[in-house]
Amino acid sequence: MMWAxxxxxxxxxxxxxxxxxGRFHESIxxxxxSKSVLIGDVYENGKFIRVGCDVRAKEKYGILIAEASQKIDVLGDAIELGMATDDEQAAYTAWRRYRVELTRLDLxxxxxxxxxKPH
Structure with a gap:
């Protein structure tokens, strides 16, 4: 059992x-x-309602987008400077595709x- x-x-x-x-002030x-309830849900008429997106999902999304962008930046530099290997060029495309897929998620x-995530 959980408590919200x-x-x-x-x-x-x-x-x-x-x-x-008995652990907290009575005004709280x-x-x-249930374990399916998330921070940000709304309690209304005795039920929890999911509105918006989960805080943890937003945090994970931010971390993954930042990681993808960092990889794309470095691989893009190698490509722009003519220093990229075939594997790096393939990774560049894979990371860009992954970043687009992230932006299309419904959080x-x-x-x-x-x-x-690309390897």
Missing amino acids: RLNDKGVVEELIDVSPN VWVEA TETPIAWPE
């Missing part, structure tokens, strides 16, 4: 796996939640079908 801490608008701000009873609102879906 709600803000004054009913948005989940924290999730814990121990009962909050905690609601029992509000559950589960998110993350594209496979």
Whole structure:
């Protein structure tokens, strides 16, 4: 069993796996939640509703886009300078394709079908 801490608008701000009873100030609102509930979900009429995207998904997306962009920049330099090997040219194309696939993700879906990272 999980517990979700709600803000004054009913948005989940924290999730814990121990009962909050007696551990926090009584003004803090905690609601029992299933393991599928995520930070950012909204509690309304006794149900959790998924709106927007998961904070963790946004963080992962940012990390993956940054990594892809860094790889593309370095490989692009090698290509532009005429120093790229055949493997580096293939990697450049693969990383660019991967970055485009990332930008096409719907971060509000559950589960998110993350594209496979190039090798």
